[in-house]
Every structure is written in C-alpha cells, then in structure tokens.
Amino acid sequence: MKIVIANSSNQPIYEQITSQIKELIMKGELREAEPLPSIRNLAKELQISVITTKRAYDELEKEGFIVTVPGKGSYVAAENKELLHEKRIKVVEEKLVEAVTAAKSIQISLGQLQEMLSLLYEEE
Template sequence: MPLPIHLAVDSPIPIYRQITDQLQELILSGILPQGTSLPSIRILAKELGCSVITTRRAYQDLEVAGLIQTRQGLGTFVANVNQEKQDSHRLSTVEKDLRKTIESSFRMGVSESTLTTLFTQVLQQVKTESSKQGGSSDE
C-alpha cells in the first residue's frame, strides 16, 4: 500500500524535506505504528516520482531522529517512538492549529471575548458529540 505522501514540486521546501516531514507526521501521529514496514528507498522513489538519492536522504534523516530503523536484509521499519515524544508532537500540532485560528480570527476583527466564548461553546459541543459516540475527549 503506497504511503499517503504528496509532493509539491513547486514548493520552496526541498523534496527530501517534504518526504521527511510527512513521514514524521505519520509516525508521530500514530498513523504508522511501531513495527510498520516501510517501502524500500527504490520503491518509494518510484511511487513518488523522485530520485533514490532523495528518498535515501529522507530515510537517513528519519533514522538519525530515531523514528525509523533499517535492518540489513529485512527492510526499514517504524521505530519504537516513546509516548512522551508522541504527546509532545500532538500538543505542538494542536497549538499550531489554535494559533492559526486565533490569528485569523483577530485579522477578521473577532474580539478576544467573543473568541473565548465561541471556543468554549465549540469545545462543549465536541465533548457532547464525542460522549454520544462513545469517544473520549479528556486525557
């Protein structure tokens, strides 16, 4: 199954970095759990339409970061990523998304008090919907 990686050739971000960033997101978000077998650098290069050197660079960066490991003769796999690293990534992602929303709201002239009220309302709605579906929204 091909990895859900989408490259933007017109982006100023180098292709290897786009691959690295997207794989890191897939791993730290838990979409690719520990032990998941990754395609070889040649297969990934073919799937993405880029050079083997590019995919090799991305895999090397991920290996240095401790997110993947290559086992000679067996392939490349998602490494055991500690829970603290995953939690930190999750909170960082939420913070970035909240920041974008707040900045956009302020640019549109939404006041802090209105934004706070709206946030509280939406939070309560999501918690209610989540509890009806049997999900958990608290940690």
C-alpha cells in the same frame, strides 16, 4: 502509505516526504515497528531520485521517527508514548498560534475566539 509530492511547493521534495511520514506516525496511521517501503520502491512509486528518498529516510532516522536495520529495511521507531503525546500537543499548539494570529488580525476578541473554539470542540 500515501505520499503526495507537490511540484509547485517551495518545500524540497525530501522535506515533503519527511513531513508527511511524520504526520502519519503522529496520527497513528503508521504504528510502531511497521515497515516502510524500501528506499528504492518509494523512489520508484513517487518517480523521484533514490538519493532524495534516502535523504528523507536519513532525516526521519536522525529525528528518531524511524529505525533502519541494514539488509532488512526501515521501520517506524518504538517511541516513548509520552514523547509522542508531547509532539502531538506541539502540533496543536502551533495550529492554535496560527488561529490566534488570524483572529487578532481581524479584531476577534478572546471571548469570541473561545466561543468559536468551544463550538468547534463540541461538534466533534
């Protein structure tokens, strides 16, 4: 699992960790029941406080992304596939809102934006 901490970011370190782990789960790079590094190992690897890592794991558990089994560690939570799909759709919608806002700010018409989207979609 590759997590990068940006010291220059305004986002707290625990939020950087949680957002990156969520993204890995939503992309399917971390799968259901897959073990996560221990809190201590992740803290050591990232050279951060164990308290910060624990806070990140607590947030992920509260949001239902991971489960922690006392004495065994933390694992990617078994998630309803429909719920995971909805979360992925939400990410796409957020990015589309950003694209629409940017397009409107430079007067790109809806037709032009749809044409751009079609071209990009068919490239993949």
